[in-house]
Amino acid sequence: MDFQPxxxxxxxxxGVRDxxxxxxxxxxxxxxxxxxQTGGCVDRALWRELxxxxxxxxxxxxxxxxxGLGLPEAALVFEEAGRALVPGPLVATHLAAGVVPGAAAGTTVVTAFDLGGGLVSHLAEADAVLGAPEVPSGTPVRSADPLTPLHRVASYPQAPASAHTAVGALLTAALQAGSAARTVELAVRYAGEREQFGQPIGAFQAVKHLCAQMLVRAEVARTAVYAAAVTADGTEIAAAKLLADEAAVGNARDCLQVxxxxxxxxxxxxxxxxxxxxxxxxQWRTAAEAEELLAAELLGAAS
Structure with a gap:
């Protein structure tokens, strides 16, 4: 099986990167x-262009x-969106194409109950919620990310429809992989520009090691995402999400260190x-959920 694009x-x-x-x-x-800081962060014009x-x-x-393309192509374009940090419920709107009017054309912004605990992202800007008959009201909740506003709603499904969970997890993993790759670029560029003691900090072994570790994380995550997109296997997708989450968070932290x-x-x-x-x-599948799925698969294979 060929996993190369x-x-x-x-x-x-x-084309998407351009x-x-x-x-x-x-x-x-x-x-x-x-x-x-004063309103929404979804660029409706960009949404329509997408x-x-x-x-x-x-x-x-x-x-x-x-x-008429498939998961491998979707993973590639979502990777680019993650690299660019495009805000908004990209995954939910993609999943809603063909189900919610206007989603495919980008004229409708669709969010989803993909965070658990009644939390919904971009609720105030959404025209629809995947799997819900209408957009519920919610209470604003402080978000770590200024470009991912959150609301808590009182009544919500326990989880998105199972048919969406795996694809949602894979596409979110692709977004994470794109971000992980981008922070490698940012770290390497800064390490080549910033000077200490008369030379670029990238010449110091400690910084070289950080950047090398970042590159390994990003490439492992990307490989896992591409492979899962080809196989569409639930266990492969869980592993890809786990690796991509670790790469995105770990690389961003190391990039801060650089x-x-x-x-x-x-x-x-x-x-x-x-x-x-x-x-x-x-979103879509947490590390704990992915680990449980992988553990169940391993136990099943061993029995």
Whole structure:
């Protein structure tokens, strides 16, 4: 079985990266952070552009107006969205394509009960909630990530529909893998620019080791995500989510370490990757849930 992206898949990934670089670069990211202080952070115009590009309808059959691709392609484009830190319920809207009117086209923002405990992200900006008859009211809850506003609702399903959980976990893992790769780039770039004692800090062994560890985490997570996207196996997806969560959180922390005090300032982007990684680690499938699934699979294989 070949887990390497094909030429068409690489072109798709490059196209999405170019789209997001032109439409949601650093200035747009910082504008979203500023806007989130007084209102929503979902850029409706960008949402529609993603819809027009087929981001949400990627896995819909062509007969239904979709692109007709599969999970491997979806993993690639979500990896790029994670790299760019695009805010909003991307996974839920993608899962709602073909089910909720306007989701595939990006004219409808759809969120989901994917956090547990009655927490819902982007509830105030959502037009629909996946699997719910209407958008419920909720109480705002302080979020670690300024670009992932949270609400707590009193009545909610215990979990998203099982048909969505695995795909939701895989696509969230792809977002995490993209963030992990991006923080490697940020750390390496800063290590080459910042000087101490007359030389770039990247020349020091301790910094080299941090960056190398980050690269290993990112590549292992990416490989696991790609493999799970090809097999669509529930156990593989659980492992990919676990590895991607660890890579996104661990790499963001190490990237902060490379940046030193600069990384903790509001002006830097590093802390945004860490805060988003914390929230995503709780979405669709937590580490504890993934570990339970993997343990059950191992016990079953051993019996």
């Amino acid at each position: 094909t030429e068409d898949q690489r072109d798709l990934r490059a 789209l997001l670089a032109g439409r949601y670069g650093r200035d747009a990211l910082r504008a979203s952070v500023d806007a989130a 819809g027009e590009a087929g981001f949400f309808a990627l896995r819909l059959p062509e007969a239904d107006g979709g692109v 940046h030193g005090g600069m990384g903790f300032t509001w002006e830097a982007d590093v802390h945004l990757h860490l805060k988003r990684a914390w929230v995503r680690a709780e």
